[in-house]
Amino acid sequence: MSPSNRSKSPPKVTRQADPSPKRTIINDTINTERLKLARDEAERAMKDHKIFTIIGPYPALRESLRRRGWVEKFYRGSTLPSVHGNKKSDKKNSKSDDDDEDDNDDDNNNDDDDLDEHPSYEDEDKVPPWEENDGYYGILSRLVRAAAPNLIWSVRASYDTNTLTRDQMVNHYSRNGCFTTKVGLCNSLRNLQWFHSGCADEFYPRCYKLSQEDDKVAFVDDYRLTACISFLKLIQNRCKGVIEPDMNSILAMSSDGPNDPNTPLPTIDEQLPLTRSLTMPPGQLLSKSLNGKTSAKKVPVSAIEFALYKVNHYTSSRDHEDIDMDPEMHIDPTDEQWTQFIEQFYAAAHSNVDIDGMERFLTRIDECLKKVAHHCPQYHIDGTRNIWILKPGAKSRGRGIVVYDRLEDILKLCSSTLTKDGKFVVQKYIERPLLIHNTKFDIRQWFLVTDWNPLTIWMFKDCYLRFCTEHFSLETRNQNVHLCNYSIQKHYKNNSNRHNNLPVENMWTNQEFIDKYLRPNHLTDRWDKLIYPAMKDAIVCSMLVAQDTIDARKNSFELFGADFMLGEDLKPWLIEINCSPTMARCTAVTTEMCDSVLEDTCK
Known part of the structure; x- marks a missing residue:
């Protein structure tokens, strides 16, 4: 047969x-x-x-x-x-x-x-x-x-x-969607203050549900403030000669760039804007291209003053310095003024338009950014592009993910049937992840919940890293640059110019990460002292907020897979939590580790 x-x-x-x-x-x-x-x-x-x-x-x-x-x-x-x-x-x-x-x-x-x-x-x-x-x-x-x-x-x-x-x-709990769906996790973590002294913004990129009017307003406010901060960061970088992390700069400045030094760099025509679907076929865009300079005019000084005013007002309010101030002293910008500034921000950040007189503002900008960084836990993962990622509320493996860097494109979706039905969340994209040989990766961490009262979590000591097949760039739409899921990367071939030290099967164990990256960079203790404890804290917080919602049936248990990314400072950021994590023997790493996890679960 x-x-x-x-x-x-x-x-x-x-x-x-x-x-x-x-x-x-x-x-x-x-x-x-x-x-x-x-x-x-x-x-x-x-x-x-x-x-x-x-x-x-x-x-x-x-x-x-x-x-x-x-x-x-x-x-x-x-x-x-x-x-x-x-x-x-x-x-x-x-x-x-x-x-x-x-x-x-x-x-x-x-x-x-x-x-x-x-x-x-x-x-x-x-x-x-x-x-x-x-x-x-x-x-x-x-x-x-x-x-x-x-x-x-x-x-x-x-x-x-x-x-x-x-x-x-x-091996399942009912009603676990309160943390295994993106919508559920977004909602649940907002209640963390009632269960834990920490703040979800310290480990979970800020997230909004656009189908809810309050969330929509909060998202617009966040986008606008982030645009102001990103604009000031951009000026700071230009004045100090910091090169933005696009594909050209990565390949040109990296000490361990492509193996073939004669490999040509991408042309301007190849550097398409990021505002498009990562899952759409090549050639299909969601917005107009912003290649090159859209205007011969420079971004005016008034844009710098506007950004400084808004960021300084934000820090003053967070420091409660505005309590004794006359309310009439502060006038909120109109929507028209915001639209004008956002367009100026697009010109500078997306199209590389020059900014008039920026050098003389550097001291004020340095002081302003230093203050706001104290109040923004995610300051160091935000770059200068103000990129956001739109995710289906209850899908996995990178399905349906769309990335945007323009506010109006995101708001257009608010009137669509999909977002009205609550199927999408918009989340801040991590623009400055830790890269290994210029390649993005994430971490899959397993944990087992065996009881909810008392909350009993078993976190596995071993985990693995998943690498993309291409160099990281904010100038490309390709999903294999941004999404580390094996279910996506398995459909692509590794870039021939990738560093030889990257794994052929695009996976490392956590021990390989320690041996091949942390130890050579004199960061060996960072795994046990920072990364692993921070991942554990994020998982515990995510489970605490679910205790009142989950069906805490005795004799039930469940194995979950949490996905994390690391910032440039090695701080872990929770991306999502998956139920029924894949335990397939798809690579040498997963063959060994998945079998070990299932064996330990049986114990």
Whole structure:
């Protein structure tokens, strides 16, 4: 039988032997002694409450449970188990992991797992688990078919937890969308002040839900203030000769740039503006190109005065220096004045237009930025472009992500059906991430929650880094420059000019990060003293705010995957938390680490 014709369901009857070397088949005549051995093992497992069901691609978990004396009860195809044994109310797992049809604004419903695939069991060219060991596990499954599974592990909580018995263990919590969806995490972390002394802005890039009018107003205020700060940063950089981190400067100034020094730099025509979808095909833009200078005129001095006025007023209000001031002394700019300044900011930041008389303002700008940095926890990850990223509220793996650097383009979406339905959040893009050999990366950190009262979190010591296949640049639209997800990067080839020390499979373990980056830069202790503790604190805070929302069922547990990015100061920033993190053996790093995580989870 060819692989394409192989049954993906456990067999009901014995099958003819197949000479194919890829698999073994249940024998026509079952050895009596072997059957007795299977019956003894099945009876022992039922007596010890060690019957399990796995729905999804988790071979390492299956192997670990078998070693501990558990017996698997198989289910056919994509159907979910009837958790009470022989009941006929089996639910169908109708949605595949790649569906983009999650149209709910309910924070508790999500499609935010990050499995690359959602097969019933394994790839078609592999032996189905019930046919392993000459069909022995298929025999065991039939012998325990009347028993309800004591442990159910599935790719997502697609079953009704109300039908579970109290002693059945499942690997999901209901209503976890309050932190596993981008909308849910955005909403939940705003309540952190009631659970923790810290502030979410210290570890989570500021985020807004544009479907809510209050959030929309707050976002506009944030964008405008950030534009003022970015404008002043831009002037400071130009006056001090700091080169902006675009593709040309990275390749030209880096000591470990491309391996081939004769490689030509990108032309102006190749440096397309960032305001476009990262998932759109080449050539499709969302706004007009801002290549080159849009005007022969310089940005006037009045723009500098405007930015200084607004930033200084912000710091004064944060320092409560405005309490005794006459309210009439401060006049808020009109929308027309803001529009004029924003256009001047675009000209300077996006089109490299000269700024008139900027040198004589440098001292005031230095003082102003020093003060505002004290009040802005995210000051050092914001660059000079004021870039924001629009994300679907309940998707993962980089699906549907759009990046913008113009306010009007973002606001246009506020009137669209998608944003009105609450499906999108807008979040500040990290313009100044830590780069390794000019390449962006993120960190996947696993953690396990086994109880909510008291809150019990197990954070794994090991994690891994995921690299992009291209050099980082704020001047390109390519998704493989900005999104580190393996589900995206696997479709691209590594740039031939990448540094030789970057991993071919685009993954490092945390130990490799320490050995190959931190130690050579005399930062060895930063992992244990800064990075790991900060990631742990961010995860704890994210779980604290979810305690009142989650369905804290006993005998439930869940493994999550948190994604972090590092700033240039090595400070971690939480990007998202995924339910059903992919545990596929896709690279040498994940083959070792994912199996280890599942093994530890079984303990």
